[in-house]
Amino acid sequence: MDESKTGITLLDPTSESTPTKRDLSPRSASIGGLTIGLLDINKPRGDVFLDRLEEHLGQRGATVLRFAKPTFTKPAPADLRHQIATQCDAVIEALAD
Amino acid sequence: MTVDPGRIDELRVRFGGSSLNSRRVEVASIEDETEMIFQRGWTDGLPVVPPTASRVLRMLEGTTRQPDEVVALVPPNLVECTVEKVAINAVMAGCRPTYLPVVLAAVEAVCTDDFNMHGILATTMGVGPVLVVNGPIAKRIGMNSGVNALGQGNRANLTIGRAVQLVVRNVGGGRPGGVDRATHGSPAKLSFCFSEDEAGTPWTTLAEDRGFDRNSDVVTVFCGEAPRILVDQKSRSAESLVQMLAEGLRASISHDVVMGMDGMLVISPEHMARFRDSGWDRERFMTELAPHLMIDLAEIQLNRSGDLGQESSENNADLKLPKFRPGGLLVVHAGGSAGLFSAVVGGWLNGPMGSEPTSREITP
Amino acid sequence: MHDIDDLERRGIPSVMVASEPFDEGAKAQERALGLAIARVLTPHPIQDRTDSEMQVIADEAIEKLVSALTQS
Numbered sequence: 216m217d218e219s220k221t222g223i224t225l226l227d228p229t230s231e232s233t234p235t236k237r238d239l240s241p242r243s244a245s246i247g248g249l250t251i252g253l254l255d256i257n258k259p260r261g262d263v264f265l266d267r268l269e270e271h272l273g274q275r276g277a278t279v280l281r282f283a284k285p286t287f288t289k290p291a292p293a294d295l296r297h298q299i300a301t302q303c304d305a306v307i308e309a310l311a312d
Numbered sequence: 313m314t315v316d317p318g319r320i321d322e323l324r325v326r327f328g329g330s331s332l333n334s335r336r337v338e339v340a341s342i343e344d345e346t347e348m349i350f351q352r353g354w355t356d357g358l359p360v361v362p363p364t365a366s367r368v369l370r371m372l373e374g375t376t377r378q379p380d381e382v383v384a385l386v387p388p389n390l391v392e393c394t395v396e397k398v399a400i401n402a403v404m405a406g407c408r409p410t411y412l413p414v415v416l417a418a419v420e421a422v423c424t425d426d427f428n429m430h431g432i433l434a435t436t437m438g439v440g441p442v443l444v445v446n447g448p449i450a451k452r453i454g455m456n457s458g459v460n461a462l463g464q465g466n467r468a469n470l471t472i473g474r475a476v477q478l479v480v481r482n483v484g485g486g487r488p489g490g491v492d493r494a495t496h497g498s499p500a501k502l503s504f505c506f507s508e509d510e511a512g513t514p515w516t517t518l519a520e521d522r523g524f525d526r527n528s529d530v531v532t533v534f535c536g537e538a539p540r541i542l543v544d545q546k547s548r549s550a551e552s553l554v555q556m557l558a559e560g561l562r563a564s565i566s567h568d569v570v571m572g573m574d575g576m577l578v579i580s581p582e583h584m585a586r587f588r589d590s591g592w593d594r595e596r597f598m599t600e601l602a603p604h605l606m607i608d609l610a611e612i613q614l615n616r617s618g619d620l621g622q623e624s625s626e627n628n629a630d631l632k633l634p635k636f637r638p639g640g641l642l643v644v645h646a647g648g649s650a651g652l653f654s655a656v657v658g659g660w661l662n663g664p665m666g667s668e669p670t671s672r673e674i675t676p
Numbered sequence: 677m678h679d680i681d682d683l684e685r686r687g688i689p690s691v692m693v694a695s696e697p698f699d700e701g702a703k704a705q706e707r708a709l710g711l712a713i714a715r716v717l718t719p720h721p722i723q724d725r726t727d728s729e730m731q732v733i734a735d736e737a738i739e740k741l742v743s744a745l746t747q748s
Contacts, residue, residue, distance in 0.1 A: 222338070222339040222340055222341040222342075222343060222345065223338075223339050223345060223362065223364055224336050224337065224338050224339070224364065224365065225336070225337045225338075225339060225345065225349075225362055225363050225364060226332060226334040226335070226336065226337070226363045226364070226365060226368050226396075226400050227334050227335040227336075227337050227400075228334075228354055228363055228397065228400040228401050228404060228478070228482040228483070229354065229482045229483060229485075230386075230389065230391040230393075230397075230482075230483050230484075230485065231334070231335050232389070232391065232485075239684060239689065239712060239714060240684050240687045240688060240689045240690075241687075241689070242689050242745060242746050242747045243689075243745075243746055243747070244746060244747055245746055246742055246745060246746060249745075251745070254679065258722070258723070259722075259723045260722050260723055260725055260730055261722075263725075263727050263730040263731065263734075264693070264718075264722075264730050264731075264733060264734045264737075265734075267730065267731045267734035267735065268734050268737070268738060268741070271734070271735075271738040272738075275742065284679075290678035290679055290682070291679045296679060296682050296683065296686075299683065299688070300683060300686040300687075300688050303688060304688070304689070305688060305689040305690065305691075305745045306680075306683050306688055306689070306690040306691070307690075307691055307692075307693065307741055307745070308679055308680060308690065308691070308692040308693065309692070309693035310693045310694065310695070310718065310722060311692065311693070311694040311695065311698050312694065312695035312697070312698060312718075312720055312721060312722040312723065340677075
């Protein structure tokens with residue numbers, strides 16, 4: 216589990232006037248009527264998990280679109296992120312372990 | 313400073329550890345710190361040295377000033393900038409600790425009202441701070457005043473100029489497309505810094521001309537564009553050479569710009585030899601140059617009045633004005649020993665409307 | 677994390693699902709990115725689970741996921 220280790224610490228070269236945390240994007244009241252993208256990072260068993268989520272989301276009135284990253288080791292290609300952002304109202308990415 | 317020395321514990325003891333007040337930013341091990349720094353917008357487009365506490369503490373050994381001392385209010389956001397913040401950006405630029413006093417003095421100089429860094433950023437003209445270092449410190453820290461002095465290849469020249477620009481970017485918040493509105497920009501906005509060849513000139517130095525002692529360490533900042541070469545490979549006499557240099561200087565920025573913008577003339581050793589051979593000192597050179605820099609206003613108006621729909625003023629028919637205002641041409645000696653070229657660095661609006669060349673003594 | 681960060685920057689509410697040990701690394705990266713990443717944790721490990729076990733894990737995660745994507 217390499218991800219659990221932290222790397223080096225840097226000193227902020229800026230005036231630090233910008234907030235450390237950016238706010239999350241605004242959320243809707245419910246997922247009913249939303250198009251939700253399911254992004255499979257391509258790790259084993261993730262597809263079974265996402266299949267089940269798709270059923271649950273459908274029952275709650277959401278439309279589901281499926282996407283898959285070529286590899287879990289790198290961020291998704293810019294084209295794919297753009298495609299997701301233009302087609303979806305919300306995204307679930309799974310499953311990192 | 314590119315090698316983390318692993319002496320952090322020892323340094324922490326000396327500096328008390330808590331002496332560094334900057335926010336700590338952790339980099340996840342799965343993340344590349346160089347990429348993360350790009351993503352955060354902390355660089356000028358080139359990779360930087362990651363500013364770890366260890367490196368910053370080592371950088372701070374280059375000055376006797378305290379990390380929390382305020383150096384300047386940095387434009388455009390007019391943010392208080394401490395010695396520590398300058399040190400962080402100096403690490404990122406690739407400076408050695410011995411360069412830090414020069415960076416600190418240069419930051420002070422560019423952040424004065426006179427120099428007007430805010431205006432220099434905001435202008436659509438592609439100008440930036442040009443740093444000239446005088447005094448024994450230049451040789452001591454390994455600055456280049458010789459071959460390719462205005463170009464690449466010398467760590468001190470390039471990283472000192474770059475550190476100042478990173479301070480303006482990161483602390484001051486001045487970024488291209490933000491406050492920085494330059495139409496084309498210029499390589500000079502990345503780093504433009506060199507030292508004067510003092511040993512090789514029979515003249516007083518730039519710093520002496522600006523009222524400093526020859527043994528003082530001084531940085532002069534001038535708002536300029538990229539250098540332009542002035543070729544004269546035929547003049548055998550000082551009289552001929554001064555006339556040829558004047559021809560080039562008259563065209564600085566534009567033939568039409570008279571007195572409104574300053575300039576910096578960088579005389580090469582082979583050109584300087586012509587003046588040395590004729591026994592000209594700096595004063596004699598400036599005196600001989602002056603008449604060649606007188607611009608006939610009628611000539612300019614004749615060329616331009618049609619386009620702008622203005623009537624040529626009869627009153628100006630015989631009026632001549634100097635290309636540069638008094639003190640508006642800075643003259644420096646630098647460059648490789650071979651090459652019958654000098655260089656002119658065109659300036660920007662001068663005086664209270666624009667930028668005043670500014671000099672600061674470099675202190676430990 | 678970068679995917680979620682990028683999608684959030686584009687204004688798309690996003691949440692990631694990760695197994696519990698991932699959380700430590702995620703927190704560090706969260707500080708680096710300057711964004712609180714919405715995430716839902718599952719038991720670890722994942723890769724040796726049967727289909728029915730995975731479905732149970734999904735059943736347990738769904739409420740948390742919905743709440744991460746809606747106003748809470």
